[in-house]
Amino acid sequence: MRLLLAVGAIGLLLLVLRDAFETVILPRRVHRRFRPTSLFYRFSWMVWRGAVLRLPAGFREALLGWFGPLSLLVLLALWASTIVLAFGALHWAGGSALRLDGAQPGFLTDLYFSGTTFFTLGLGDAVPVAGFSKLLTVLEGGIGFAFLAVTIGYLPVIYQAFSRREIAISLLDSRAGSPPAAGELLGRARGDPEQQDLTRWLAEWERWAAELLESHLSYPVLAYFRSQHSNQSWLATLTTILDTSALVLVGFDGWNTRQARHTFAMARHAVVDLAQVFSAQRPEQPEERLTDAGYGALVQQLDGVGMRFQGADARSRLSALRSKYELYVIALSRHLALPLPAWTRQSDRPDNWQAAPWKAVPTGGLPPEHFDAPGSL
DSSP states (O other): OHHHHHHHHHHHHHHHHHHHHHHHTSOOOSSOOOOHHHHHHHHHHHHHHHHHTTSOHHHHHHHHHHHHHHHHHHHHHHHHHHHHHHHHHHHHHTTOOEEETTOOOSHHHHHHHHHHHHTTOOOOSEEEOSHHHHHHHHHHHHHHHHHHHHHHHHHHHHHHHHHHHHHHHHHTHHHHTTTTOHHHHHHHTTTOTTOHHHHHHHHHHHHHHHHHHHHHHHOGGGGGOOOSSTTOOHHHHHHHHHHHHHHHHHOBTTOOOHHHHHHHHHHHHHHHHHHHHTTOOOOSSOOOSSOHHHHHHHHHHHHHTTOOBSSTTHHHHHHHHHTTTHHHHHHHHHHHTOOOOOSSOOOOOOOTTTOOSSOOOOOSSSOHHHHHSTTOO
8 A cells, every 4th residue: 555655656746847847947849748737727717717707797807817827826836735745645655754743653744744844944843764754855855945946936937928928018009009900000000101110010020929929838827817908918919910911911002011921920820829739629600800891991991091902802812811810819719718809990999008097188289189089199
């Protein structure tokens, strides 16, 4: 019995250490082997999302936003608890060779000693008296010290990657609205006749999509971290970038599509790989993001700012480009409970940068209406 327990404890310990190593340190691939962390996130998110989506709408976004940070803390606690349990079982399998003041040797004593050793408390009330127990004590103390050190370094990396991701999302606010829309972004670029600014931003969004892919492959928990505003998200931003690149690729008179092609390729790469990482299910009946009425509104908005598609087959060329990524963004949207952006502005709600508890009262220069009108720049 003790031998079987020892073998099981060693197997459990190696499984947890490998899982923690692959999650925190080792860069991961899109296709990965079975890992407890992946299983933990898959089932915990399914339960959390299912419970939250049954609550009133006013509570959903905030509670969905809790999952990312909370799950990270729970995961670290599960790793630590499993390691403590495995070493406690090894001490018991070795005959509970401990001397503890005022307590009888047994599994609970072994578990207590394992916990104090792992967290390097050094209380001194329990002492190993056999060679095997002393070896386990030294080994667990080293693992506990390394675990705590890696954890302390892991959390800042997560939040730094989150911060870098959110910068691009915030910068898109004044350029594409809140929530963002590709038609609104191009409409606000009307004062850029040679597309210099738009080309530069497409190049920066190409790099942002590459950083997003790298960070969310390495640390998938980042996908569950929500943005500061409920009408913004990394998925909505990535989809808006794809929509904008697709519109530019369809072609306007005198527009250069070279950078848009690179940005579209990188952003599509990101959504396809991330859909595989999260095992997002292929949507059987995906919603139509651009209906006939929506396409008409988009063409009307772009015509209003002097942007006209080249060729009579613009709709079919746009549909061909959309087919390369829309199923994946819809699958991610359903899996992560993140809404997708529309192609055109859907309401007169002010952008996030315009919202304030006090009404703006400019003292000179531009009139107040310029600051108060929704979507004005």
